[in-house]
Amino acid sequence: MDYIISGLTMGGAYALIAVGYTMVYGIIGLINFAHGEIYMFGAYFVFAMIVETSKNTSFLISLFMLVIFGITIYLFLRDKFSPLPSLALSLVGGSFLSGFTFFLFLTSIPFYLAFLLSMIFTSCLGMAIEFIAYRPLRDAPRLAALITAIGMSLILQNVARLIWGARTRAYPDQLIPSIIKTQTINGEFLTDKLLSKMSFFELLLKGHKIRIFGDTYISSLKILIILLTILIMIILHLIIHKTKIGKAMRACAQDKVTASLMGIDTDRIITYTFAIGSGMGAVAGILNGLAYHNLSPTMGYKAGVVAFAAAVLGGIGNIPGAMVGGFILGLAQSIAAWIGLSQWIYGVAYAVMILFIVLRPTGIFGKATAR
Amino acid sequence: MRNKRWLVYGGLGLLVILFPFSVNSYILDVTIKICLYMVLALGLNIVPGFCGLLDLGYVGFFATGAYTTAILVNRYGWSYWWVIPLALLSGAIWGILLGAPTLRLTGDYFAIVTFGFSELVVLLTRNWGSLTGGARGFPGIKPPSIGGYKFPLVPPIAYFYLIVLFLILTIFVMIRLSDSRLGRAWFAIREDEVAAESLGINIMWYKTIAFAISASFGGLAGSFYATYARNLHWTRFQFWESIIILCMIVLGGLGSIKGVMLGATILVSLAEFLRFALDKLSLPPDTRYLFYGIIMIVMMRFRPEGLLGTTRVKREMHKRE
Numbered sequence: 001m002d003y004i005i006s007g008l009t010m011g012g013a014y015a016l017i018a019v020g021y022t023m024v025y026g027i028i029g030l031i032n033f034a035h036g037e038i039y040m041f042g043a044y045f046v047f048a049m050i051v052e053t054s055k056n057t058s059f060l061i062s063l064f065m066l067v068i069f070g071i072t073i074y075l076f077l078r079d080k081f082s083p084l085p086s087l088a089l090s091l092v093g094g095s096f097l098s099g100f101t102f103f104l105f106l107t108s109i110p111f112y113l114a115f116l117l118s119m120i121f122t123s124c125l126g127m128a129i130e131f132i133a134y135r136p137l138r139d140a141p142r143l144a145a146l147i148t149a150i151g152m153s154l155i156l157q158n159v160a161r162l163i164w165g166a167r168t169r170a171y172p173d174q175l176i177p178s179i180i181k182t183q184t185i186n187g188e189f190l191t192d193k194l195l196s197k198m199s200f201f202e203l204l205l206k207g208h209k210i211r212i213f214g215d216t217y218i219s220s221l222k223i224l225i226i227l228l229t230i231l232i233m234i235i236l237h238l239i240i241h242k243t244k245i246g247k248a249m250r251a252c253a254q255d256k257v258t259a260s261l262m263g264i265d266t267d268r269i270i271t272y273t274f275a276i277g278s279g280m281g282a283v284a285g286i287l288n289g290l291a292y293h294n295l296s297p298t299m300g301y302k303a304g305v306v307a308f309a310a311a312v313l314g315g316i317g318n319i320p321g322a323m324v325g326g327f328i329l330g331l332a333q334s335i336a337a338w339i340g341l342s343q344w345i346y347g348v349a350y351a352v353m354i355l356f357i358v359l360r361p362t363g364i365f366g367k368a369t370a371r
Numbered sequence: 372m373r374n375k376r377w378l379v380y381g382g383l384g385l386l387v388i389l390f391p392f393s394v395n396s397y398i399l400d401v402t403i404k405i406c407l408y409m410v411l412a413l414g415l416n417i418v419p420g421f422c423g424l425l426d427l428g429y430v431g432f433f434a435t436g437a438y439t440t441a442i443l444v445n446r447y448g449w450s451y452w453w454v455i456p457l458a459l460l461s462g463a464i465w466g467i468l469l470g471a472p473t474l475r476l477t478g479d480y481f482a483i484v485t486f487g488f489s490e491l492v493v494l495l496t497r498n499w500g501s502l503t504g505g506a507r508g509f510p511g512i513k514p515p516s517i518g519g520y521k522f523p524l525v526p527p528i529a530y531f532y533l534i535v536l537f538l539i540l541t542i543f544v545m546i547r548l549s550d551s552r553l554g555r556a557w558f559a560i561r562e563d564e565v566a567a568e569s570l571g572i573n574i575m576w577y578k579t580i581a582f583a584i585s586a587s588f589g590g591l592a593g594s595f596y597a598t599y600a601r602n603l604h605w606t607r608f609q610f611w612e613s614i615i616i617l618c619m620i621v622l623g624g625l626g627s628i629k630g631v632m633l634g635a636t637i638l639v640s641l642a643e644f645l646r647f648a649l650d651k652l653s654l655p656p657d658t659r660y661l662f663y664g665i666i667m668i669v670m671m672r673f674r675p676e677g678l679l680g681t682t683r684v685k686r687e688m689h690k691r692e
Contacts, residue, residue, distance in 0.1 A: 031479050136672055141688060142478050146425050147621055148671045154664030166655040347494045350487040357480050358472040
């Protein structure tokens with residue numbers, strides 16, 4: 001039971017990342033190798049905001065944010081003004097915003113606020129990456145775009161290493177709201193008597209471990225993570241199927257040229273796709289940071305590969321498929337851990353991925369088009 | 372004219388023979404590294420450079436070659452000279468096994484499968500303790516010997532000659548390949564797959580051959596690395612190693628033999644320089660990958676054909692689809 005729950009938790013994170021991969025692949029046909037790094041940055045931004053970061057480190061992060069905000073603002077202003085004024089404006093706006101973030105990083109802010117801001121920051125990061133790295137090469141040979149994507153992934157990973165160092169970090173316990181803490185309050189274990197007095201939701205909100213049956217407890221955090229993942233996916237589904245942007249996205253995924261003939265600004269839609277995918281990657285990163293107390297510059301690369309495997313499993317370009325694939329791989333990994341193959345959990349993901357690519361490259365629900 | 376050419380070759384040969392006696396063992400070590408990476412990069416170059424496919428798992432073949440050598444030499448007491456052809460063969464076999472089912476897919480999937488393969492190799496070397504020494508690594512690989520003469524590690528003069536021999540072999544094969552029927556078929560595939568197929572080129576066959584040849588050079592380099600380093604550790608064969616080799620090719624020029632050799636020289640020297648520089652700045656040594664990332668992006672954006680790119684690749688990389 002424990003393994004199933006943690007499998008679902010991991011699976012939720014993978015699913016959220018996999019959706020980012022699959023959306024980008026569906027729309028521009030590129031494996032965005034840097035997506036795992038965006039997930040990592042999502043987790044680290046929250047870390048930097050909820051703890052009191054030193055002046056030097058805050059300055060470094062803000063410098064990085066200056067670049068990101070500057071590019072993002074430029075990206076949006078470019079259509080409305082001529083290049084020079086928009087460059088000047090984005091420089092001013094970027095410095096203003098990153099100056100503001102300097103104080104956010106320097107001080108300690110509440111967790112929920114950090115969560116939201118981190119999503120916004122990573123969305124900007126995603127849009128900026130698309131604009132500076134992928135857009136110039138959109139019509140270039142595949143090889144060039146793939147190499148650029150790998151280069152971007154390397155750069156981001158090492159920027160994180162420069163800022164936060166190579167060692168593993170964890171969110172400090174006392175700064176996380178008690179609802180989403182893993183531990184029981186004051187380390188006190190619940191007796192049956194106490195449990196019988198509280199309702200399920202009361203327990204959920206109090207941040208305790210919830211007894212399912214016998215000796216099996218689930219931490220409320222994990223349940224919340226799973227619920228949150230499902231909620232986000234429902235929202236995403238609504239965005240894609242009910243809004244105008246979503247409609248435009250689907251049109252671009254089907255045929256970019258025709259979509260642009262119908263008056264859709266494809267560049268703008270691609271930007272939005274990156275923003276949404278990156279925001280969801282950030283959520284996955286933060287949830288993972290909460291559940292496993294484990295932040296490192298290489299976390300994005302590891303999770304990114306598994307998430308990519310999930311995207312392949314679900315049929316790349318297929319959003320519900322990516323979600324299901326994520327959960328399946330999460331479960332497969334925790335089952336592998338359960339039967340004593342904990343050293344091999346990543347191997348399971350790689351093996352599943354290779355088998356699927358070789359035997360059924362369209363994934364479990366794949367469209368008939370073999371690539 | 373012909374005499375002159377032999378004179379140049381003779382002069383170069385003399386330089387190579389005298390070189391190890393004129394430098395200290397640090398420079399010699401770096402030179403050996405450069406030669407090793409040249410072999411690796413030239414081998415990898417076949418796949419992205421000649422065929423236009425991205426291979427992200429090249430280091431997997433490097434690892435299989437290295438571990439094959441280590442196990443056969445130490446556990447079974449084989450002579451190193453007998454292991455070399457086997458290391459070549461092991462690379463080729465793995466290349467065919469992996470390539471045959473995956474090469475019919477588009478480049479992206481191929482890239483991912485090769486990546487998965489190399490990571491599986493790393494996991495195997497780390498976790499299969501009884502065979503590979505596991506997480507502790509594989510220590511004490513016996514040096515090769517000729518007659519009774521064992522290759523000394525300090526100074527590594529004999530190793531230098533060995534790797535130069537391998538390098539010459541590799542360069543020779545590469546030059547012959549790129550002019551051969553095989554090479555021309557690869558270029559045709561890279562430039563336009565559909566057109567190539569309609570001209571009667573069996574794409575799958577030529578791609579698999581390319582991948583197998585590339586993999587066997589990885590195996591060759593691995594077998595040299597095993598005897599030269601004398602101990603193997605799984606961390607040495609992680610994904611990033613493939614990326615460094617790829618970066619050499621991108622920097623020097625995809626598909627250009629001279630360019631790839633230049634790229635290997637520049638990047639190995641850069642790595643040596645950064646090792647000191649980052650240490651002085653007390654930054655983590657892994658941050659050097661930042662520079663590799665920047666090199667890759669800048670090259671792809673502004674000079675996708677590389678420093679010494681061939682005109683053929685240049686035309687192609689600047690072509691818009």
